[in-house]
Amino acid sequence: MSAKETVKEPSMLKQKEMIARNYDAITSAKETGRKVSSTFVPGNLNELVMSFGILNNLPEINAIQNGMRKASGPMIMDAEKRGHSEDVCTYVKADIGMMARGNIAPNGKPMPDPDVLLLSYTGCFTFMKWFELLREEYKCPTLMLHVPYEGDGHMTKNMVDYVVKQLKEVIIPGLEEVSGVKFDIDRLREYMRNSAKAEDDLVWVLETGKLKPSPIDAYFGGVYYIGPMFTAFRGTEDAVEYYKLLRKEIQYRVDNKLGPITPDGEMKDQKYRLVVEGPPNWTHFREFWKMFYDEGAVVVASTYTKVGGTYDQGFRHDETRPLESLAEYCLSCYTNRNLPDRIGMMERYINEYEADGLLTNSIKSCNSFSAGQLLMMREIERRTGKPGAFIETDLVDPRYFSAANVKNRLESYFQMIDQKRKGAKSAA
Amino acid sequence: MSTAEIVSRAQQLFEDLNFTYAREWKAAAPGRKVVGFMPVYVPREMIWAAGALPLGIFGGGDELEVIHGDAYYQSYICRIPRSTIELGVSNRLDFVDGMLFPFVCDVIRNLSGIWKIMFPNVYSKFFDTPQNYQSSIGGNYYVQELHELREGLEKMAGRKITDDDLRRSIADYNENRKAVREVYDFRIEQPWKAPAWEVYLLMRAGMVLPPDEHTKMLRDYVAAARDEDRPIRDNCRIVVTGSFCEQPPLNLVKSIEMAGCYVVDDDYMLVNRWLMTDVPTEGDPLVNLSEAFIKHSVETACKYVDKEEVKGQFLVESVRRSKAEGVIFAAPSFCDPALLDRPMLQHRLTENNIPFIAFKYAENSGQMQPIREQAGTFADSIKLWSEQQ
Numbered sequence: 001m002s003a004k005e006t007v008k009e010p011s012m013l014k015q016k017e018m019i020a021r022n023y024d025a026i027t028s029a030k031e032t033g034r035k036v037s038s039t040f041v042p043g044n045l046n047e048l049v050m051s052f053g054i055l056n057n058l059p060e061i062n063a064i065q066n067g068m069r070k071a072s073g074p075m076i077m078d079a080e081k082r083g084h085s086e087d088v089c090t091y092v093k094a095d096i097g098m099m100a101r102g103n104i105a106p107n108g109k110p111m112p113d114p115d116v117l118l119l120s121y122t123g124c125f126t127f128m129k130w131f132e133l134l135r136e137e138y139k140c141p142t143l144m145l146h147v148p149y150e151g152d153g154h155m156t157k158n159m160v161d162y163v164v165k166q167l168k169e170v171i172i173p174g175l176e177e178v179s180g181v182k183f184d185i186d187r188l189r190e191y192m193r194n195s196a197k198a199e200d201d202l203v204w205v206l207e208t209g210k211l212k213p214s215p216i217d218a219y220f221g222g223v224y225y226i227g228p229m230f231t232a233f234r235g236t237e238d239a240v241e242y243y244k245l246l247r248k249e250i251q252y253r254v255d256n257k258l259g260p261i262t263p264d265g266e267m268k269d270q271k272y273r274l275v276v277e278g279p280p281n282w283t284h285f286r287e288f289w290k291m292f293y294d295e296g297a298v299v300v301a302s303t304y305t306k307v308g309g310t311y312d313q314g315f316r317h318d319e320t321r322p323l324e325s326l327a328e329y330c331l332s333c334y335t336n337r338n339l340p341d342r343i344g345m346m347e348r349y350i351n352e353y354e355a356d357g358l359l360t361n362s363i364k365s366c367n368s369f370s371a372g373q374l375l376m377m378r379e380i381e382r383r384t385g386k387p388g389a390f391i392e393t394d395l396v397d398p399r400y401f402s403a404a405n406v407k408n409r410l411e412s413y414f415q416m417i418d419q420k421r422k423g424a425k426s427a428a
Numbered sequence: 429m430s431t432a433e434i435v436s437r438a439q440q441l442f443e444d445l446n447f448t449y450a451r452e453w454k455a456a457a458p459g460r461k462v463v464g465f466m467p468v469y470v471p472r473e474m475i476w477a478a479g480a481l482p483l484g485i486f487g488g489g490d491e492l493e494v495i496h497g498d499a500y501y502q503s504y505i506c507r508i509p510r511s512t513i514e515l516g517v518s519n520r521l522d523f524v525d526g527m528l529f530p531f532v533c534d535v536i537r538n539l540s541g542i543w544k545i546m547f548p549n550v551y552s553k554f555f556d557t558p559q560n561y562q563s564s565i566g567g568n569y570y571v572q573e574l575h576e577l578r579e580g581l582e583k584m585a586g587r588k589i590t591d592d593d594l595r596r597s598i599a600d601y602n603e604n605r606k607a608v609r610e611v612y613d614f615r616i617e618q619p620w621k622a623p624a625w626e627v628y629l630l631m632r633a634g635m636v637l638p639p640d641e642h643t644k645m646l647r648d649y650v651a652a653a654r655d656e657d658r659p660i661r662d663n664c665r666i667v668v669t670g671s672f673c674e675q676p677p678l679n680l681v682k683s684i685e686m687a688g689c690y691v692v693d694d695d696y697m698l699v700n701r702w703l704m705t706d707v708p709t710e711g712d713p714l715v716n717l718s719e720a721f722i723k724h725s726v727e728t729a730c731k732y733v734d735k736e737e738v739k740g741q742f743l744v745e746s747v748r749r750s751k752a753e754g755v756i757f758a759a760p761s762f763c764d765p766a767l768l769d770r771p772m773l774q775h776r777l778t779e780n781n782i783p784f785i786a787f788k789y790a791e792n793s794g795q796m797q798p799i800r801e802q803a804g805t806f807a808d809s810i811k812l813w814s815e816q817q
């Protein structure tokens with residue numbers, strides 16, 4: 001590693017500034033009179049929300065922020081003391097625990113209660129109950145958008161029609177009522193145009209993982225790359241700018257054959273190329289990442305970076321058919337795809353990104369991702385002939401991150417890859 | 429027939445993890461098919477109308493030795509998917525022509541994909557139901573989903589499903605639902621004559637018997653039970669909730685009663701009671717099934733309730749209707765729907781001064797002592813409380 005201090009590229013600084021500005025806007029909403037919605041990352045209808053001038057607050061992101069600042073543990077325990085089961089998703093409990101502690105945003109100011117809960121039900125059952133639970137607390141309007149699951153591996157006309165109809169008859173009138181703003185389809189189109197531009201650049205960045213050396217880490221670094229796209233910024237000029245900057249920075253790395261930037265500087269030695277399935281652990285994010293780059297393991301593609309949209313599979317927001325396009329966006333998010341489809345995606349990643357294998361980080365409390373991962377891993381091993389490995393952690397519950405176990409697992413996995421290579425060489 | 433004989437037949441069906449009855453039913457006439465379905469709800473009318481037997485697959489219980497299934501699931505996922513896979517890989521379901529995985533939770537949703545990979549020759553489908561309860565939105569969507577299901581089943585069965593087939597099938601299930609209600613009503617009236625475990629087995633028999641045969645079994649039971657003398661115990665009356673998917677072991681069902689609680693309502697095998705009214709047999713059968721779903725189905729954790737003030741009222745109402753004195757939340761470990769829903773339901777009960785306790789189980793739980801003690805203490809406290817009133 002070249003530098004010990006954390007390197008901050010202009011895109012990172014820009015993202016930081018965008019996030020800070022959004023939190024400031026949210027925490028000052030009472031004074032400015034702006035309305036605030038809460039919604040989820042998968043199926044996030046940011047362009048639509050913005051077209052009503054509503055601010056977007058994402059509880060999943062708040063949980064991640066609390067996880068990274070090591071504040072989520074006590075929040076989860078608080079929620080458990082209040083009767084929430086130890087077995088359920090820790091994002092929900094971190095959110096409820098945060099609420100009980102005054103809902104303090106990262107800028108130290110209290111968040112206002114949401115004016116609307118936009119329950120975009122995409123790819124995860126927990127979402128439905130999460131917002132029923134929040135609704136009980138906030139007693140605010142709750143708009144449910146049910147996005148059907150692509151059980152047979154494709155979207156049907158009926159699914160798209162159903163989502164569009166809900167948008168037209170439930171979501172849009174509901175947002176009009178909350179905001180007092182009339183729906184303006186041209187405003188929506190404009191935001192969607194911006195989204196598509198940014199999406200092009202994001203996909204370009206993600207696909208540089210195919211290069212050797214990879215200029216990006218598509219999992220740990222990837223969570224920064226997807227940040228603006230998956231949250232309150234998709235559709236904004238800021239996001240377009242951000243992705244332009246990012247693309248430029250990555251282009252520079254490509255031109256100079258540089259590896260990704262890690263918290264310890266540039267990663268030089270790339271011994272292992274991995275595809276990773278599953279969300280990261282947030283409470284020990286840096287420690288976790290370090291276990292990879294210390295061993296020369298770079299993640300070249302990940303599924304987590306497709307949770308808020310599978311842009312690399314070809315989807316783009318399409319301003320010419322805005323509502324259908326929003327419906328298709330929701331339908332095609334990663335966890336809304338069936339298992340054979342998810343397996344197919346990962347198989348392609350292994351082949352196209354020339355990876356050494358699939359590593360699954362199985363999240364204890366996330367059935368949406370986790371149920372079926374063992375079969376998925378074996379199926380991918382069978383299809384690609386590349387070894388897989390399985391580790392278990394949690395998102396924001398520090399009790400379920402065992403550094404020693406994870407490290408052991410990873411080390412034996414890397415050894416397995418080495419042996420496989422030796423075997424391949426001697427067979428050749 | 430005595431209740432003992434009827435219950436013994438139901439128990440045999442329950443214990444037979446080779447599904448001999450369904451196998452024999454299928455073999456009895458050429459062209460017959462069997463379609464498995466998982467909890468909680470599928471419109472069995474569609475399957476039956478295709479000349480196929482709907483077979484409820486409710487996991488492996490506490491008798492099935494799970495050898496392979498555990499290799500498919502992490503320790504923090506409930507039991508039912510692994511025992512279901514076990515049933516599949518051990519060829520116990522090799523006669524099943526189709527499998528439906530309804531909207532319940534992400535575990536069953538994902539199991540639908542696993543099934544497609546592991547059993548590519550079986551017609552398997554994730555069966556989606558709407559979470560929007562307006563006829564013109566969710567209702568329309570559901571009608572189209574039913575069309576798709578109909579086409580899928582037609583292809584599987586190699587025959588058309590006509591509207592008249594559907595109407596006949598709807599009539600069979602209307603009758604069945606009526607008989608189911610009669611059993612539940614009877615139990616509310618005289619719970620000492622219809623012990624929870626017997627009712628459980630009767631309802632469970634509906635997961636394998638054709639509707640007409642099951643209807644007869646239920647009616648025979650009520651007729652026999654009315655005439656039988658059974659001692660009245662000093663039990664309190666409780667509702668069990670949260671057990672709609674992975675089933676508790678039969679011993680657990682028994683233990684609650686032995687601890688001093690008459691179970692006067694429950695949500696085991698909710699598919700029997702999902703639609704609370706008759707489905708009209710006139711008119712478009714798919715629209716009728718859809719409307720019944722949209723307007724007259726039960727509230728349970730795997731459904732969205734679109735009004736906060738309505739949330740949990742269904743349970744409160746069930747307590748009132750069954751004259752229960754308390755609620756037992758019995759949920760499978762790691763069950764997202766039941767466990768995420770639980771705090772909201774508990775708040776509603778508290779508002780209504782209805783006492784409750786909660787515990788978790790697994791379908792293969794062996795230790796009943798702690799549950800019996802908990803239920804026993806609960807029963808005592810209810811009795812004490814009512815004496816003080």
Ligand code: SF4
Pocket residue numbers: 089090091092123124125126127335365366367368369395
């Ligand atoms: S269950 Fe998984 S997908 Fe759903 S909210 Fe929790 S972490 Fe996210």
Ligand code: SF4
Pocket residue numbers: 506507508509532533534535536673674760762763764765766
């Ligand atoms: S027991 Fe609960 S979590 Fe498990 S499959 Fe059934 S509904 Fe889902």
